[in-house]
Amino acid sequence: MPIDPSVAIGASTGEKTFRWDESDVLLYHLAVGAGSEPGSFVSPDSLRYTLDDDNLQVLPSFAVVAPTFHETDPPPLDLPGCDINLSQVVHGAQTITVHGPVPTSGEATLRTRITDIWDKGKAAVIWQEGTAVSPEGQELWTVRSSIFVRGEGGWGGDRGESTAVEVPDRAADADVSYATTPNQALLYRLCGDRNPLHADPEFAKGAGFPAPILHGLCSYGVVLRLVTDALLDGDTSRVGSFTGRFAGVVFPGETIRVQAWDQGDELVVAASIAGGERDGSPVLADCVVTKA
Known part of the structure; x- marks a missing residue:
């Protein structure tokens, strides 16, 4: 079986020490559209994302990509107990929880593990979780993510929990x-x-x-x-x-x-x-x- 839950669940998916700086933060913000609106190049609100001065802040979603920000190869899929390839995989879900504002530069170590594998019949969902810790031992953020692996599943495993969020029945704010x-x-x-x-x-x-x-x-x-x-x-x-x-x-x-x-x-x-x-x-x- 290409995915063996008995091997995968609970297994470590590695430890990675990484660094980031203001240039990484600025590039990320530009890549998610900051500074692209008319007049944003002179807007103080926009410049908080795009100018490396004392007002620079970090969008928490940057923390998701910070560990791999300088990678130049396609993302690896060498997960314990999982024989899958990149063309089968799409991102399923993502959570970032920050334990304080993300610094504009720094160093951290991220340790991740596989927490769950859900059997969706014609597909499998693999969940990973990790926490980034500073050199001083401070927890900076926690990430939890899933990938959807097409063509797998069907071994009779747990289908997983429902996480549906109800949208309010009123006009959006x-x-x-x-x-x-x-x-x-x-x-x-x-x-x-x-x-x-x-x-x-x-x-x-x-x-x-x-x-x-x-x-x-x-x-x-x-x-x-x-x-x-x-x-x-x-x-x-x-x-x-x-x-x-x-x-x-x-x-x-x-x-x-x-x-x-x-x-x-x-x-x-x-x-x-x-x-x-x-x-x-x-x-x-x-x-x-x-x-x-």
Whole structure:
């Protein structure tokens, strides 16, 4: 069996020590659309993402990619007990929980392990979790993510829990959008994810898509940025965590519409395609931002 849960669940997926600096943060923010709106080059709110001065802040979603930010090879899939290949895999869901504002530069060690494997019949869902710790022993953030492995499953394992988030039955407190650029995926891949699915048309076709698609984590960062600006006064330190399930794809050039509802301690968020033939198609679902 290509996936052996008895070997995989609980297994360590490695330890990685990494560093980041202001240039990495700036590139990431540009890759998720900061500074692209008209007039943003002179806007103090926008410059908090794009200018390396004392006001520079870090969007918490940066922490998800910080450990691999300088990678130039496609992401490896050498998971214990899992014989799978890159063309089978799409990102399933992602959570980032920060234990304080992410520093604009620093060093940390991330230790990860496989926590669960769900059997969805014709696919498997593999969950990993890890915590980044500073050299002084301070926990900086915790990541939890899943990958959806097509063509696997069917061994009679646990189908997993339901994590559906109910969208409030009222008008959204924020309804904003961002038009992705044709080169958005090519820019975002410089943040450490060189998966050819997002750049190579032939690879994308082999994976079942008509053209390269935007990285799910790029959409994830775009959505968090829009919500932070719309309902948290653009202050990234007010984000405690962000969870989202990748419900659909974005092709570079499409517009992402984000609706958010303020529920007190948390924001419920939905993201979809706006306009064109795929108007209304889901992008992110089951999204929640908890407030710090």
